[in-house]
Amino acid sequence: MMKKRMMAAMLAGAMVLSMTACGNSGDAGSAASTGGDAAAETPAAEAEAPAADAGEAAEAPAAESAGSVELVVTTTFAGEDSNAQNYKDAVKAWEAETGNAVVDTSATADETFKTRVATDFETGSEPDVLFFFNGADSNSFIEAGKVVSIDEIRAEYPDYASNMNEDLITASLVDNKKYAVPANGYWEAMFVNTEILEAAGVAMPGADYTMDQFKADCEKIKAAGYAPIAAALGNIPHYWWEFAIFNNQSPATHLEIPENAGDENGQAWVQGMNDIKELYELGYFPENTLSATDDETFAMFTEGKAAFLIDGSWKVGGIVGACQSDPNDPATLDSAKLDKFDVTYVPGKGSRKATDLIGGLSSGYFITRKAWDDPAKRAAAVSFVEYLTSDEQVPKFAQHGASALKNAPEVDSSQFNSLQIKAMNMMAGTTSLTGAVQDLFAGDCRVSTFDGMPEIVTGRVAAEDAVAEGLDAYHNQ
Numbered sequence: 001m002m003k004k005r006m007m008a009a010m011l012a013g014a015m016v017l018s019m020t021a022c023g024n025s026g027d028a029g030s031a032a033s034t035g036g037d038a039a040a041e042t043p044a045a046e047a048e049a050p051a052a053d054a055g056e057a058a059e060a061p062a063a064e065s066a067g068s069v070e071l072v073v074t075t076t077f078a079g080e081d082s083n084a085q086n087y088k089d090a091v092k093a094w095e096a097e098t099g100n101a102v103v104d105t106s107a108t109a110d111e112t113f114k115t116r117v118a119t120d121f122e123t124g125s126e127p128d129v130l131f132f133f134n135g136a137d138s139n140s141f142i143e144a145g146k147v148v149s150i151d152e153i154r155a156e157y158p159d160y161a162s163n164m165n166e167d168l169i170t171a172s173l174v175d176n177k178k179y180a181v182p183a184n185g186y187w188e189a190m191f192v193n194t195e196i197l198e199a200a201g202v203a204m205p206g207a208d209y210t211m212d213q214f215k216a217d218c219e220k221i222k223a224a225g226y227a228p229i230a231a232a233l234g235n236i237p238h239y240w241w242e243f244a245i246f247n248n249q250s251p252a253t254h255l256e257i258p259e260n261a262g263d264e265n266g267q268a269w270v271q272g273m274n275d276i277k278e279l280y281e282l283g284y285f286p287e288n289t290l291s292a293t294d295d296e297t298f299a300m301f302t303e304g305k306a307a308f309l310i311d312g313s314w315k316v317g318g319i320v321g322a323c324q325s326d327p328n329d330p331a332t333l334d335s336a337k338l339d340k341f342d343v344t345y346v347p348g349k350g351s352r353k354a355t356d357l358i359g360g361l362s363s364g365y366f367i368t369r370k371a372w373d374d375p376a377k378r379a380a381a382v383s384f385v386e387y388l389t390s391d392e393q394v395p396k397f398a399q400h401g402a403s404a405l406k407n408a409p410e411v412d413s414s415q416f417n418s419l420q421i422k423a424m425n426m427m428a429g430t431t432s433l434t435g436a437v438q439d440l441f442a443g444d445c446r447v448s449t450f451d452g453m454p455e456i457v458t459g460r461v462a463a464e465d466a467v468a469e470g471l472d473a474y475h476n477q
Helices: 002-020 026-038 084-098 111-122 136-143 151-157 194-200 211-223 238-246 265-281 295-303 316-324 378-388 394-398 420-426 454-459 461-476
Strands: 072-074 101-104 129-132 186-193 225-229 305-313 341-344 356-360 363-367 433-434
Touching: 072 151, 072 378, 084 101, 084 394, 111 129, 111 136, 111 461, 129 136, 129 378, 186 194, 186 238, 186 295, 186 420, 194 211, 194 305, 211 225, 211 265, 211 305, 238 265, 238 305, 238 356, 265 454, 265 461, 295 305, 295 316, 305 316, 316 420, 363 378, 454 461
Parallel strands: 072 101, 072 129, 225 305, 356 433
Antiparallel strands: 129 363, 186 305, 186 341, 186 356
């Protein structure tokens, strides 16, 4: 329960921040104010706001390293991540300012990446600085003493992370200490290909959208010859797993790990798995959902073959990139094509309103013990994190999204493209943001229901057995 309260308190703070931190005057400003801080990381491809000059990117950091230092840095700012280019630009600017160098080992944030990071720590191959998840995925290397707490760093560098709202820096589930300095937040919602909806005679879902309405719409879309849902259940079932469980709970109970599959919360998990199974049996996922990759089903969505996509705020960048003739050149954006995409709430059920979404500040920058104990790297590692989490850099990553800055800048909605504006308007109607329970339920615990999703939906394994296996792994670790 302590773990649940810690996470819930952080996310409640993030929600307050999202509702109050920034905005402009007028109606458009109101939407940007509410949605801006609660919305997602903005991709470099879609970031049209003028960037600060490299010299303005950060005030002189408290830590300045002597001589040239090479840091190994691992982040999730890679692949389709919205901030991959922003990260590259920031690293280049920091290198120019300090004379230091970065060996970038960033990769897309998936289960393979998480396993790689864990293995690197186990084998002594961890980076000097790591941008990573601050939930259960970080437990193993915190328990092993492989990263340095913010308090320990502040004993030598008192201003470290002093520009952050302390209440929004997540404490570790291991020891209640704070290790990771956050940069930007996220939300998860449902993206929509409106061209398919028009072809199928389906209205754009709104704030009161229910699962019953969703299934009725899926039936129409299927009859029109399209796949209703873009999802690779055999590869990335994460988002449907999360919301299917959430739909059988409420924001107040979602972050509680069941004691077993038979208790009230455990039965909510079982019902969630069976709800996904029902959608599969109704034929609402792509025919190849059990063998396709996430990239392949995402392409179905952007290419007009699938209607709905539940994913994170980072996917805004992928959609925008798919609407450019050159994914790396924002000037090639086909605005008319982008206008055919929208984002809305995930259909609700029971006590969960559609406007109750998953979101928060779930990642941050860790400094490893290896770098901290290296006299040649300590100051450089601190300098790097200070630069990437400065008041000047964080807004470039957060853009219309959440951050933990004490002094969040105003959001100018005129600087964003149509999908970003739709995201801000959608987030303006959000009634709550709750953390992802899978962030607390990590590693082997998830194998039976993540990797095992094909067995569940095809009936080869009973949902209750799969949930029970995962919970047993959780409680016995």
